[in-house]
Amino acid sequence: MSTTLSPSRFRHGRNYARSYWMFAVPAAIVVAAVIVFPWIFTLFMSVHDWKVSGATPFVGMANYAKMLVDDRFQWAIVRTLVFTAASVVAPVILGVWAAVCFASNFRFRGLARTIFVLPMMATPVAISLVWTMMFHPQLGVLNYLLSLVGLPPSAWVYDSATVIPTLVMVETWQWTPLVMLIVLGGIASLPSDPYEAAILDGATPWQMFRHITLPLAWPFIVVASVIRMIDALKAFDTIYVITLGGPGTSSETLNILLYQTAFAYYDLGYGSAMVVFFFVLILLVSLLLLHIRQKQVWQ
């Protein structure tokens, strides 16, 4: 058997590289069918007036032009950006704090970390339903808790002034764990010598965090922030279940408007144009992520 394998063929890496590609072919076919095909077809639909039934005439850039004058669309962008900005800042601050805590040894660390991670693993629809019950203005437990500490009741998701901050709170509760995990992975890979030297010099925990942990873990914090930004832009399940974009349209983000346009009004052409816009937006943020990742030396 081994005699048929000439050593010269063995040394040529190229033969093998081609063979290794064969391993990826079945997956590539599926990815092409369910991921790449939809991208291309969406682009095609976005230049047509496409309703669920009837003719689908070519309309050029009309769907894109409509976005420029569509108030509802533009407000959705503003809301999405506000929601995203807040849903990056809060989880990143809390997530870094949590990562620093979970990086030190203490009893029940494993259990505490698992409990902390539960919100991001739990089924989004299920947690959204429970949050909805907690937000109830009269019977909800949250207003009761506020009254215990002497604060006035809040209207939570039932008022256009408080709905976005409330949804940001849910998003923060749900996704701070992912930031924590990424930053914790970073902190775990840091060298221990600077800390030992700092302890000998009598540095306080805050000084060690400020001058050692923060600068060294910074690349991981940036990656976590970009991932958080992408996920916040795409937030759908919680907003859909808790408010469906309401009251009125006061929590209608891009993703919710997109859903309504395509699957409630069945304006698939315009919906596709929004998808393309959304896709470009997210792609730009992702390129930022790749750029950062490539610039860093990863262990």
Place this chain on the structure above:
Amino acid sequence: MKSRHRLNRLLGRIGLYFSVLVLISPAILFFLWMLSLAFKNEADNTAFPPVFIPNPPTFDNFIDVFAKNDFLTYTINSIIVSFTATGLALLLGVPAGYGIAKAKASKAAVLILIARVTPGLSYLIPLFLLFQWLGLIGTLTPLIITHLVITVPIVVWIMIGFFEGLPGELEEAALVDGATIWQAFRYVAMPLARPGITVAMILAFIFSWNNFIFGVVLAGRSTRTLPVAVYNVLTFEQISWGPLAAAALVVTAPVLLLTLLMQKEIVAGLTAGGVKGG
């Protein structure tokens, strides 16, 4: 000097425990409240001030949910969809991850990354039309196919990282001994990668199980998955909180238990890739 050092240490410990308590209490309180709602009777659930501990705990909410809704069918649907989508993803994704890692094809990895960041909704418009043309709406097939959008990238992404981390010497030895590349993969690399495959399987399964958006658009009355079915409980019975909380608990309990049991694997997988479905 020494006692001051010790005092500082003590304060540091207290601060640490206090921080951890503050950080994990929102999760603890939330899930306890979920349990409380699910096991209380209706009068206690709508009482003000709220009743915290179910006394006595009741299973009526669960009986009610299963009696009024065809939850058994939806549970079976969810199991079929998530298991099939995860199984197919492993079948396709484990070799693909190996091939990409061995060929050092970082461009293919970028495609997977883009799939990870694309909103789930953006696949749905064309796929919805496609399934309509093919007459598949109302069957489970569209759900299984769209769930591949979630599971395949997760599996490939985790497996690339895992295979890159394996030392290649054993496979090279097998190749020198005359094994084919497939044999080297199947009998040498794959057994070594079993921990990675476990992580990929768990995460793919959980994010498929949790998925809502594909089901809400593509599922018919009899092909709903559990998250969609639970959402419909909200739409039709807005007032009865007990059954609603019970339904929510039924959907998410398997995931929470899996997370508690496999916490090490899950944390490892999530840390590696920042993976998330949909």
